[in-house]
Amino acid sequence: MKRPGIACLWAFILTLAAVPALAAPYVVSISQIVEHPALDAVRNGFVEGLKKNGVEATVNVHIAQGNPAVNVQIASQMLGEKPDLVMAIATPSAQAAAQKIKDIPVLFSAVSDPVGAGLVASLDAPGGNVTGMTDMSPVDRQLELMREIKPDLHTLGVIYNAGEANSVSQLELLKAEAKKRGIDTVEATVTNSSGVFQAAKSLVGKCDAIYIPLDNTVVSALESAIKICTESKLPLFSSDNDSVPRGTIAAVAIDYGRMGEQTAVMAKRILVGGKKPAAMPVEQLQDLEVVVNKKAAADMGVTLPESVLKKADKIIE
Numbered sequence: 001m002k003r004p005g006i007a008c009l010w011a012f013i014l015t016l017a018a019v020p021a022l023a024a025p026y027v028v029s030i031s032q033i034v035e036h037p038a039l040d041a042v043r044n045g046f047v048e049g050l051k052k053n054g055v056e057a058t059v060n061v062h063i064a065q066g067n068p069a070v071n072v073q074i075a076s077q078m079l080g081e082k083p084d085l086v087m088a089i090a091t092p093s094a095q096a097a098a099q100k101i102k103d104i105p106v107l108f109s110a111v112s113d114p115v116g117a118g119l120v121a122s123l124d125a126p127g128g129n130v131t132g133m134t135d136m137s138p139v140d141r142q143l144e145l146m147r148e149i150k151p152d153l154h155t156l157g158v159i160y161n162a163g164e165a166n167s168v169s170q171l172e173l174l175k176a177e178a179k180k181r182g183i184d185t186v187e188a189t190v191t192n193s194s195g196v197f198q199a200a201k202s203l204v205g206k207c208d209a210i211y212i213p214l215d216n217t218v219v220s221a222l223e224s225a226i227k228i229c230t231e232s233k234l235p236l237f238s239s240d241n242d243s244v245p246r247g248t249i250a251a252v253a254i255d256y257g258r259m260g261e262q263t264a265v266m267a268k269r270i271l272v273g274g275k276k277p278a279a280m281p282v283e284q285l286q287d288l289e290v291v292v293n294k295k296a297a298a299d300m301g302v303t304l305p306e307s308v309l310k311k312a313d314k315i316i317e
Helices: 037-052 068-080 091-100 139-149 165-180 193-203 222-232 256-271 294-299 306-311
Strands: 013-015 026-032 057-063 085-089 106-111 130-134 155-161 184-190 209-212 236-238 250-253 289-293 314-316
Touching (some): 026 037, 026 256, 037 256, 085 256, 139 209, 184 193, 193 222, 222 236, 222 294
Parallel strands (some): 209 236, 236 250
């Protein structure tokens, strides 16, 4: 963990290759609430996407390391950079940027519930200066996968931060879909990443498996949950594919790198094409990937069915 405060945020400036056909370089400021593989993939995909689409830009990256106060300070700092566009990764960063920045286009990415988070008026007509991409999890497909892997799944534990609007929205959807399948849910909440270990431990003996939603606090400390689940032979599932190589058993979700690239296409329409966020519908990736981890499954006492292995897009041995 880096030392707290603005001064110790790691930030870098990346100048993309010049393309003579386009205007002089733009300035793009990126805010990211915390470092973890899914959000990093969005950021890297976005930067590469600008490059692929011929957008010459100076990109300033700010990462709050999960600190809410720093997250708010970043929004003010970005305003001082006088960017042509702000790109906010994940709900907390998007909310801070939207509250502080009113006259500069703000694009968000990896936000589960943009309407519920107060970022846009509606998905089709955002209004204001904010639009972007949603990553709302396909909880119905995820529950189907979990039940296929563990047919005796009757109670599902969920670890989440009740302070993250995206997690709360996803939990409500999950509970509704779980009820349809006769699956009960039991919750364990955290307020920061250091609480993940104890939250996972508290669920042992109370559920048949644990599910990690798109919760930045929990995902940033995923290894704590993996340790408990491995020791307790308690299956652990995630709602993002980037957590599977880290040690969850399986996920069906979007490719966050591709989401970043598509967000860059939206940025080009704003920067080069002059489009206004107010009239740009919120977008979503339609293609989903199934990723499974055979070693994690074995470590947690689960044998992956052949039917799951056959449909997996990626298998971690």
